Amino acid sequence: MRDSDIPEIRKLDLFSEMSDASFAGLIRGAYVQDFPPQIDLVTEGDPAGFLHVLMSGSAELYADWNGRETLMATVRPVSTFILAATIRDGPYLMSARTIEKSRVVLLPSTDVRTAFEQDHEFARAIVGELAMCYRSVVKDTKNLKLxxxxxxxxxxxxxxxxxxxxxxxxxxxxxxxxxxxxxxxxxxxxxxxxxxxxxxxxxxxxxxxxxxxxxxxxxxxxxxxxxxxxxx
Amino acid sequence: MRDSDIPEIRKLDLFSEMSDASFAGLIRGAYVQDFPPQIDLVTEGDPAGFLHVLMSGSAELYADWNGRETLMATVRPVSTFILAATIRDGPYLMSARTIEKSRVVLLPSTDVRTAFEQDHEFARAIVGELAMCYRSVVKDTKNLKLxxxxxxxxxxxxxxxxxxxxxxxxxxxxxxxxxxxxxxxxxxxxxxxxxxxxxxxxxxxxxxxxxxxxxxxxxxxxxxxxxxxxxx
DNA sequence: TTCCGAAGTTGACATTTATCAATTGTGTGG
DNA sequence: CCACACAATTGATAAATGTCAACTTCGGAA
Structure with missing residues (x-):
């Protein structure tokens, strides 16, 4: 990981309020990868092994069913994606692939859950983030149905x-x-x-x-x- | 509130793990109401004053736009609804009305947020609930688009x-x-x-x-x- | 029980959206 | 700069979905 990556991650709403110790614990197990365009980062149905943080480039979240595919969201830096699957330790509901050459930080889901158990500020940030994500998707559904x-x-x-x-x-x-x-x-x-x-x-x-x-x-x-x- | 209501609420995933003190703090400010059928409980756009707990009967969450209306979800007892708006202290994104005669417990949003600040177990339960809600709506969107x-x-x-x-x-x-x-x-x-x-x-x-x-x-x-x- | 009103169904038709095929535009690598 | 591959557009047509109106069914109230 680049030294410059860490403060960028720290600045995200999700991580900015947590303790230094918890943050360090999260970062310790993290690793970074650079991906070319059009590479699958995540496949729906797989167990959620990592919370992803997109540092640069761009990615898309999409879903498949019965040979059809639909774009669910576009991810732009710097932001995290697929937090809910990490938290629930469930399967990914969406797939993700890079659009351009992209730099991604991977935080092991177990570390995220550990930090969440131990750090109330982090838990609070997760609540805020999830509530916002939830509300975004509700708006999406209204958009589609109405x-x-x-x-x-x-x-x-x-x-x-x-x-x-x-x-x-x-x-x-x-x-x-x-x-x-x-x-x-x-x-x-x-x-x-x-x-x-x-x-x-x-x-x-x-x-x-x-x-x-x-x-x-x-x-x-x-x-x-x-x-x-x-x-x- | 009936005495029998309290243990029913306590049994919900959202409240079962929190401390007695926090739960008592929540319940203290709560009040109960019985509603006839077809009564609006919540109007989209209004500030989220209460977390609602449906004790009996049934209710529907719906959304409006430009004279059109769509049913977003049906709520059956015993469960809470409109948690995300309460947490974010934002406007309701959906309206709610009773379908049948229903009994509803209203927990003031400020009390919910206070409990969430003070009780880590409650915060954890909220995270689980929100993650599940989020994932439900994502599935909904996939259902609609695919x-x-x-x-x-x-x-x-x-x-x-x-x-x-x-x-x-x-x-x-x-x-x-x-x-x-x-x-x-x-x-x-x-x-x-x-x-x-x-x-x-x-x-x-x-x-x-x-x-x-x-x-x-x-x-x-x-x-x-x-x-x-x-x-x- | 009968009656009333709302829900459900059906048919005719309009609109929206998708599909297929052909063509045009465009950015990239040689 | 050209050529290629792929995106975007266009036209023709089909399928999906909505609208309107009429009719039927069903359940609750008198």
Whole structure:
């Protein structure tokens, strides 16, 4: 592990409040690996051996069933993933693979559980993190069940716009086929949805999005804090 | 509160391991209410004032957006609901209403957070509960994104069958319109899906389900532990 | 028991979404 | 710079799902 990795990990909400001793105990058993793109880090169904921390690059969490595959989430540095499986000592529910060349720190699940037993601050941080993750997925479910794919796309664009500091021109940050899978639609359908948003003041050229009429877009997408706001 | 309520609450996983003192602190501020059917207990967007414990009856968690409504989960006694909002001191993401006449214990969120700060065993139980809830919703999302409505129905029936002790004849436990909403489809579509399952060895008459050909049903529904098993 | 209203079903139809096939665009390695 | 592989788009069509309206069934209240 690089010396520079450790303070970066320490800064994460999950680890920032725990005792030095517990943190040291966690880091002691950790190891780091650099992965090329498109490498499977985790396979759903496997026992959760490690809590993963993505230090650089990017990864995706996806799920399979009956020959179909869907993108569940994209992970960007620096953040952890698959905490719940580690805590419950259960099988992974999602698979993970790198998108780009990525650097990952692996913390053995047993060490994580030990630290959690011994360090109340860490337990508290885990509670906060899990509650947030849970609420994110609930929002996701609402998004899927209450909205059409066009509405999901429109809201995704508004969220990206806000994420980009409310810029009216911003980047899609994801290949379109990935975005389609994330939004629960086919690439073809996404292509058509993008065209269908033109009358609502949206221009997408390659990976560049330009919003020319926020009023109309908002009238269509009706963003709601209880679905689209990641913070609450 | 009835005397008999307290040991019932104490027996829940969430509360069984905490200290007597912490539990007493929680119960001290609690109060109980009996509600008639179809009464709103919680409205999404409101600040999370209470952790709810359903003692008897039944309730549903649902979500609204843009005039549409969807059933997210059904709550049966004895269990708690809306823990994550309480913990994060955030707004409720779902609304809740009674289905039948129900008895509910209300624990003030501040008391829950205080107990969580002071009692490591309680914190540990919360972590376990939240991790399980999170994993349930992830399975839900996979169910929604990877399966058609017919497949969701087929798998729902198999889960109910297992829940009923693997009986080949069992009860639907829910009005069909509720089931339709839960599965993310219209009542009309559910009606047709039920007929479409007949060739696969399923007979549904009123609220009674009879599975006459488990092979065929399983061949269609392809149940997976990573979606359908609530325990993992 | 009868009646009423809501739930459930059915048919016709509209909309949404997926599938398949062909074509165009695009970024990367030689 | 070119060529290749793959992403993205487009058109045609099919399948899945929703909507609306009519009708039937069922359960509870008078």
């Amino acid at each position: 909205r059409t794919s066009l509405e999901r796309l429109a809201n995704y664009l508004i969220r990206s716009h806000l994420h980009a500091g409310a810029a009216l021109e911003f980047d899609l940050l994801m290949e379109k086929r990935r975005l389609a899978s994330f939004l629960g639609m086919t690439p073809e359908n996404l292509s058509r949805a993008i065209k269908a948003l033109r009358p609502y003041g949206v221009r997408i050229d390659g990976a560049t999005v330009r919003i020319t009429n926020m009023e109309d877009l908002k009238a269509l997408s009706k963003p709601s804090a209880l679905i689209d706001d990641y913070a609450t | 399966r058609t409505s017919l497949e969701r129905l087929a798998n729902y029936l198999i889960r109910s069958h297992l829940h009923a002790g693997a009986a080949l004849e069992f009860d639907l436990l829910m009005e069909k319109r509720r089931l339709a909403s839960f599965l993310g489809m219209t009542p009309e579509n559910l009606s047709r899906a039920i007929k479409a399952l007949r060739p696969y060895g399923v007979r549904i008459d009123g609220a009674t389900v009879r599975i006459t050909n488990m092979e065929d049903l399983k061949a269609l529904s392809k149940p997976s532990a990573l979606i359908d098993d609530y325990a993992t």
